[in-house]
Amino acid sequence: MGAVSPHRARYRRIIAFAARQLVQLWWFELFLPRVGLSRVTEHTRVGRMQRLAQRFHVLAIELGGLMIKVGQFLSSRLDVLPPEITDELAGLQDEVPAVSFADIKALAEAELGVPLERAFAWVDEQPLAAASLGQVHRARLSALDAADTGLGNVVVKVQRPGIDEIVATDLAALRRVAGWLRRIRLVSSRVDAPALVEEFAQTSLEEIDYLHEAANAERFADNFADDPRVNTPQIVWERVTRRVLTLSDVTAIKINDGTALRAAGIDPTEVAKVFAEVMFDQVFSHSFVHADPHPGNIFVTPASGEGTAEGTGWRLTFVDFGMMAEVPDGLRDGLRTLLIAVAGRDSKGLVDAAQEIGMLLPTADTLELERALTALFARFGGMGVAELSKVDPKEFSAFAAEFGDVVRSLPLQLPEDMLLLIRAVSLTSGMCSGLDPAFNVWDAAEPYAARLIRDESGNVVQELARRALRTADVTWRLPQRIDNVITSIDNGTVTFDTSRLERRLDIVMSIGRRAVAAVLFAGMLVGGALLLTPLPALGAALMIVSAAPLLYALFGGRR
Structure with missing residues (x-):
């Protein structure tokens, strides 16, 4: 899937980064173990994972946008990623340089449909907070809005200009990479990468939809409406769109x-x-x-x-x-x-x-x-x-x-x-x-x-009782089933399916032959290298011939 033209360079940079890491994964996790160098793989794995996370950390900071959210998302995936990666990404902060107030003002006015001076009595040009997806400014409602809402001071959260296109570009790149990972058995046997990307995409798209966030805020407030321990900001719906969110200023300690x-x-x-x-x-x-x-x-x-x-x-x-x-x-x-x-x-x-x-x-x-x-x-x-x-x-x-x-x-x-x-x-x-x-x-x-x-105690007791009955039933029928098996053996009617065992033996023998081929390859390669100086012709011949056992070690015995 191609990226939007203005962000093609960003798309290509994410794809190139992922491609380099996948080549390294193939070399260390697939190729080296096949040629008998699994110790190298094991010995370098921790350092490689840490360097991978550090490189991604740098990439996320430089690109900003959704990539910072990707790093934060990955840092929480203790279920699929090693601690060397999650620990490094845990420190990735959602802090980026602020967008100029002129750009924020232009986007807010386009969303609200009125000049900012009419929408608010005052807006602080210095941001209260700047993050990868949005920016927050303090403001004061106009006299008319203040009379309607009973509020004066508010905060206005405005989406970063162009973030929609950046999110679309980043998600397109992530879906492309997930498609690659789905074809790598080492990865696909442990994690459903496309499903992970879609989970992340859903969360990210909801996070940049401020109408969705405002609805969440009101639902949360309703849940704690009668709870004296909890306070929530009031939504100013007259000044809310998908890209602009206005709510009461509740800043405190x-x-x-x-x-x-x-x-x-x-x-x-x-x-x-x-x-x-x-x-x-x-x-x-x-x-x-x-x-x-x-x-x-x-x-x-x-x-x-x-x-x-x-x-x-x-x-x-x-x-x-x-x-x-x-x-x-x-x-x-x-x-x-x-x-x-x-x-x-x-x-x-x-x-x-x-x-x-x-x-x-x-x-x-x-x-x-x-x-x-x-x-x-x-x-x-x-x-x-x-x-x-x-x-x-x-x-x-x-x-x-x-x-x-x-x-x-x-x-x-x-x-x-x-x-x-x-x-x-x-x-x-x-x-x-x-x-x-x-x-x-x-x-x-x-x-x-x-x-x-x-x-849930009633359901728990019932389920435990059902399990006890099933166990008792199996125990009651066990002597008769054993007697039936013994009778079948006496009558000579017991048969065994050994096809799976034979297939496993074939696999073991194939692995053994390929291991021998790998040893031959290593011996001929090293011997040829040693003979290159005293006997150049023989040394070169040995090194060339060593390609045959190498090819068998890599691809021999496949079906």
Whole structure:
């Protein structure tokens, strides 16, 4: 798919970068192991992955636009990418140089259909924030709009000029690269790259549609309309389009500014507690979650009198609702199945639940995962949340690293909703730990998890009962089935299908022959190189003839 003409150079640069990385992937991960140099592949893998991530980091900063979002998206894909890549990209910040006010003004006037001086009484030419997709300016409503809305000071979020074309160009390049990856078995057996790109495309297109963000903000506000802990900005719909968003100015103390909180007489530890409660309420009560709760999107607003968080004199104020996570019924059912499997310490059931949610691709060989889960249950299964928090961190980290290696070896791909939920919980945990070093996300989640289990307790008991009946039925019929097998053996009527075994033996023999050919190639090549000086003719002949075993090692035995 070609790119839009003004952005052809950008398109080609993204494609060229991806092509270079794929050539390197082919050389190290496919070619070298075929010629017996897998040690080189293993020895250099960590460094290669880190350099790849660093090069992409530089590319994303230089190109800006959607590529910064790509890096942030990839940094959260712990399910499909090694930590060497995700760790490097985790530091990619959504900060870019500001667009000139003249360009912002021209776009806003084209969208609103009136001069900016008529739409607003005043607009600050210095941006409050500049990001890869949009830019925010403080403003004041005109007297007429202020009378209608009851608002004075507002913030105006304006899309970066030309961002639609840049997003379209970047998505076209990403879809092209995903098509390449689909043809590489090493990648396609572990991750559905086209599906990943489409998930990312959907999220990105929603994020640059400010009508969608405004609707999200109102839905979020409705969910917490009667909750004194939470505040949200009011939308000024008369000044909202797909590219311009106007809402009340709710700027206050950033949630991670401990010094400012203490100066306002607010205890950061209490803020951490309430923030965790509010985030888990979104997950378990409303099924609609703010998926980007970083410090720039959460304020602590001092207040007085009633209508504050538990009478503490402050409220949490959420902004930026472009990235939200839904918890649909299908996901809730999958989570229920997960709870049933965990309650029964059923490794096979847990794998089945992961497949039900859509976390495992159909090509997954789940035997190793079942073994790892069995070990997990054996070591930590009998512990409550409080006990888990007391486990030696080194032991927990070592087990997590080993378990993570097993998970990354599988074609595991988290659905977008699950990924956004994990992102929200991860950011919540990090934020709360910064406010309160003694904060434990397990303790914060325990009441909500217990409530979910109580709500589903009837279904859990019924399902466990059904499984027990199935097990009893199999046990009851087992002696008769064994007797039938023995009778068949006595009568000589038992047959065995050995075709699969024979095919596997053929494959093993083919691999053995190709390995011998690879050794012959290496010996003849090295011998020829050594004889080039004393016996040039013989040395050259050996090096030329070595091509025959090389070709057999690479392509021999294929069907």
